[in-house]
Amino acid sequence: MASTEETVVGEAPGGLSKEKLLELLRAMLLSRRFEEKTAESYQMGKIGGFCHLYIGQEAVAAGAIGALREDDYVITAYRDHAQALVRGMSPNSVMSELYGRIDGCSRGAGGSMHMFDKSVNFMGGHGIVGTHLPIATGVGYAIRYRQTDQVCLCFFGDSVVNGGPFHEAFNMTAKWELPVIYIVENNSYGMGTDIDRVAAVDELFTRACAYAGKRAEQVDGQDVLAVYAAVERAAERARTEKRPTFIEAQTYRYLGHSMSDPAHGVYRTREEVAEERERDPINTFVDKLTDAGVLTDDDVEAMDKEIIDEVEAAAEFAEASPVPGPEEVYAHVYSDEYRGGPDGRDAWR
Amino acid sequence: MAVITYRDALNRALREEMERDDSVFLLGEEVGEYDGAYKVSKGLLDQFGEWRVRDTPIAENGFAGLGVGAAMVGLRPVVEFMTWNFALLAYDAIVNSAAKMYHMSGGQYNVPIVFRGPGGSALQLAAQHSQVPDPWYANIPGLKVCAPATPADALGLLKSAIRDDDPVVFIEGELLYNVKGEVPDGEHLVPIGVAEVKRPGADVTIVAHGKMVHVALQAAEHLAKELEVEAEVVDLRSLRPLDTASVIESVQRTHRAVVVEEGWPISGIGAQVVDDIQREAFDSLDAPVARVSGLDVPMHYARSLEKLIVPGPEPVIEAVKHVCYLD
Ligand SMILES: Cc1ncc(C[n+]2csc(CCOP(=O)(O)OP(=O)(O)O)c2C)c(N)n1
Ligand SMILES: [Mg+2]
Numbered sequence: 213m214a215s216t217e218e219t220v221v222g223e224a225p226g227g228l229s230k231e232k233l234l235e236l237l238r239a240m241l242l243s244r245r246f247e248e249k250t251a252e253s254y255q256m257g258k259i260g261g262f263c264h265l266y267i268g269q270e271a272v273a274a275g276a277i278g279a280l281r282e283d284d285y286v287i288t289a290y291r292d293h294a295q296a297l298v299r300g301m302s303p304n305s306v307m308s309e310l311y312g313r314i315d316g317c318s319r320g321a322g323g324s325m326h327m328f329d330k331s332v333n334f335m336g337g338h339g340i341v342g343t344h345l346p347i348a349t350g351v352g353y354a355i356r357y358r359q360t361d362q363v364c365l366c367f368f369g370d371s372v373v374n375g376g377p378f379h380e381a382f383n384m385t386a387k388w389e390l391p392v393i394y395i396v397e398n399n400s401y402g403m404g405t406d407i408d409r410v411a412a413v414d415e416l417f418t419r420a421c422a423y424a425g426k427r428a429e430q431v432d433g434q435d436v437l438a439v440y441a442a443v444e445r446a447a448e449r450a451r452t453e454k455r456p457t458f459i460e461a462q463t464y465r466y467l468g469h470s471m472s473d474p475a476h477g478v479y480r481t482r483e484e485v486a487e488e489r490e491r492d493p494i495n496t497f498v499d500k501l502t503d504a505g506v507l508t509d510d511d512v513e514a515m516d517k518e519i520i521d522e523v524e525a526a527a528e529f530a531e532a533s534p535v536p537g538p539e540e541v542y543a544h545v546y547s548d549e550y551r552g553g554p555d556g557r558d559a560w561r
Numbered sequence: 562m563a564v565i566t567y568r569d570a571l572n573r574a575l576r577e578e579m580e581r582d583d584s585v586f587l588l589g590e591e592v593g594e595y596d597g598a599y600k601v602s603k604g605l606l607d608q609f610g611e612w613r614v615r616d617t618p619i620a621e622n623g624f625a626g627l628g629v630g631a632a633m634v635g636l637r638p639v640v641e642f643m644t645w646n647f648a649l650l651a652y653d654a655i656v657n658s659a660a661k662m663y664h665m666s667g668g669q670y671n672v673p674i675v676f677r678g679p680g681g682s683a684l685q686l687a688a689q690h691s692q693v694p695d696p697w698y699a700n701i702p703g704l705k706v707c708a709p710a711t712p713a714d715a716l717g718l719l720k721s722a723i724r725d726d727d728p729v730v731f732i733e734g735e736l737l738y739n740v741k742g743e744v745p746d747g748e749h750l751v752p753i754g755v756a757e758v759k760r761p762g763a764d765v766t767i768v769a770h771g772k773m774v775h776v777a778l779q780a781a782e783h784l785a786k787e788l789e790v791e792a793e794v795v796d797l798r799s800l801r802p803l804d805t806a807s808v809i810e811s812v813q814r815t816h817r818a819v820v821v822e823e824g825w826p827i828s829g830i831g832a833q834v835v836d837d838i839q840r841e842a843f844d845s846l847d848a849p850v851a852r853v854s855g856l857d858v859p860m861h862y863a864r865s866l867e868k869l870i871v872p873g874p875e876p877v878i879e880a881v882k883h884v885c886y887l888d
Contacts, residue, residue: 328670377622545664553837554841
C-alpha cells in the first residue's frame with residue numbers, strides 16, 4: 213500500500229510513482245461513485261437510518277490512508293464509507309452493510325455509521341462525537357506496549373476539537389509519546405452550525421498546539437497530494453520518534469449533513485456550495501495528472517467506467533444478500549454464550 | 562486456606578493475572594506511585610513497571626476510552642476508577658464503546674477489559690461520593706457486572722473478569738476493603754454469573770449482593786437466635802448475567818423471600834430479582850416478596866440520616882418477620 217519506490221515519472225506530481233498517483237485517483241473516484249450510488253439507493257428506501265455522505269471530502273481519506281502501511285490502524289467517526297473503501301474493504305461488503313444485509317462487514321448490525329473490518333485494521337465507524345479519540349490513544353498505547361512501529365490514524369470532524377474527549381485523549385497521547393496521527397476533517401460545519409459560531413479559536417489546528425507543538429499543522433484538504441505528504445511525514449515521525457501529529461485538513465462537504473438534511477439553506481448559501489465545488493478535489497487532481505502527462509482523458513474515463521460498474525455490481529450484490537435472521541439477534545452481544553436469564557423474560561416475543 | 566483482607570485479595574488477583582499474562586495492564590488515577598487510593602495496587606508498579614501500571618491524569622472518559630482501544634487490539638486492560646462516582650464521566654466509554662463494540666462490528670472486535678473500583682456509601686461522604694452504580698451497568702447488554710462480598714469472591718471473580726473476553730464492570734465495596742476472610746491457596750477462580758448460598762436456611766430466602774450480604778448475614782444470625790427463623794442468604798455475586806436459577810431454587814424450598822440492596826429502590830436490582838421470582842416461583846410463594854433498599858433520596862452527610870438511608874440489619878429483620886407473618 214505504501215510502496216512509492218516504482219518508476220517516478222519525470223515531473224510527476226508530488227514526486228510519486230505513477231502507480232501511487234493512480235491509486236490515489238482511484239480511491240477518490242471510487243468513494244465518489246460509491247456514494248452517488250448510496251444516495252440513489254437511500255432515496256429508493258433501500259438504505260435506512262442516518263447516512264452521512266463524504267462527497268467533496270474525498271482527498272482527505274484517499275491522501276491520508278494512502279500514506280499508511282497495511283499493518284497500521286485506521287479509526288474514524290460515522291462519516292465512514294470512504295475511509296472504509298480506501299482502506300481496502302470491498303464495495304460489496306460496505307454496500308451490503310448499508311443495505312442491512314448479512315454479507316455486510318458488520319453483518320448488518322452496524323449500518324452506515326459502523327463500518328468495521330478487522331482484516332484491514334479498520335476499527336470503525338463511531339457514532340458518538342469525540343468518543344473514538346481516546347480509543348485511538350489506546351491503540352497507540354498498545355503499539356508502544358508491544359514495541360512495534362505501527363501507527364494509528366484517527367479521523368474526526370471539526371466539532372470534536374471543542375469537546376472534552378479530544379483534550380483528554382491528546383494530552384495522554386502527547387505525554388506518553390504514542391504513535392497516533394489525528395486528522396481533523398474541517399468542513400466548517402458541525403451539522404448546521406458554522407464552526408466559527410461555537411469555537412473560541414479561529415484556526416482549529418491551534419487547539420492542538422498545547423499537545424503537539426509544532427507538530428500541529430494545516431493542509432489543503434482538497435489537495436490529495438498535500439494530505440498524502442503531511443500524513444507521510446506524520447507517519448514517519450510516529451514510527452521513529454513515537455510522537456503524535458495533528459493535521460487540520462480544510463475540506464468541504466457538498467451535500468447535507470446526512471441524507472435527511474438539505475445541502476444548503478439556513479446555515480450556508482447555495483452560492484457558497486457552488487463556489488466550493490469549483491475546487492473539487494477529484495477534478496483538480498485529474499487536471500494535474502493529465503497536464504503532467506501521467507494520464508489521458510481516455511484513461512480517466514476508462515477508470516471511471518470500471519468503477520461505476522464495480523459500484524453497480526456492489527449494489528446488486530447487496531440487494532441479493534440475505535437479511536439477518538432471528539438467529540443473529542443475540543449472536544454478538546457477548547463473545548461467549550448469551551446468558552440473559554429465564555426464558556420467561558421474553559415469553560411474549 | 563489463608564485469612565486475608567478483601568483489599569489484599571484484589572491485589573493478589575491483579576498480581577497473579579499480570580504474572581500469568583503480559584497483555585494485562587492496570588491504569589487509573591494514583592494506581593502506580595501512590596499504590597492506589599485504597600492501596601489495592603500496592604507494589605505493582607515496582608514489580609511490573611510504568612507501561613503495565615500507568616498513573617493517569619484525572620480524565621475518566623479519556624483513560625477508560627484508552628482502555629477500550631487497547632483492548633480492541635488485544636491487550637487486557639484493568640481500568641481502576643478511584644470510585645464509581647467518578648466513572649459517570651466515563652459512562653460514554655463504557656456504555657457506548659465497550660458494551661457495543663462486539664455487537665456493532667458484527668462480532669469482529671471484542672473488548673476484553675475490566676472496569677473496577679469501589680461503589681456504594683462509605684462514611685459521611687455525602688451525596689456525590691456515596692452512590693450505588695449497580696443498576697446503571699446491570700441494565701446494559703454487552704456488559705458483565707460483578708459485585709463480590711468476600712475476599713475469596715473478590716479474588717476469584719476478579720481473576721475471571723480479567724480472563725473474560727468481554728467488558729466486565731467490577732464493583733467493589735468501599736467499606737469492604739478491610740473485611741477479612743478465608744481464601745483458598747493456589748489458583749482460585751469464581752465463575753461470573755453464578756450465585757452462592759452464603760448461609761443455608763429453610764424458612765426464608767434473603768437475596769443480597771456486595772456489602773448487603775454482610776447485613777443479611779447479621780440479620781440472619783439475629784433471626785436464628787431471637788426468633789428461631791432460619792434464613793438462607795443467597796449472594797448474587799454477579800448482577801449480569803444474573804443467576805436467577807439459584808434464587809428460584811432457594812425460594813422454592815423456603816417459600817418466602819426478602820430482596821436486599823444498598824441502592825435506590827426504583828428500577829433497582831431488587832426490582833429485577835422480584836420480577837423473576839414472581840414469574841418463575843409464583844406457586845411456591847407463601848407471602849408477597851419484600852424488598853429492602855436504600856431510601857429514595859440523595860445521601861445525607863449527617864451521620865444520623867446516613868444511618869437511616871443505608872439499610873442495616875434492622876429493616877431486613879423487619880421484612881423477614883413480615884413475610885413470615887411474625888409481625
Ligand atoms: C456526543 C454527540 N452529540 C451530538 C451528536 C449528534 N451529531 C452527530 S454528527 C454532529 C455534527 C458533527 O460535526 P463534525 O464533527 O464537524 O463532523 P462532520 O459531520 O462535519 O463530519 C452532531 C451534532 C452526536 N452524534 N454525538
Ligand atoms: Mg464538520
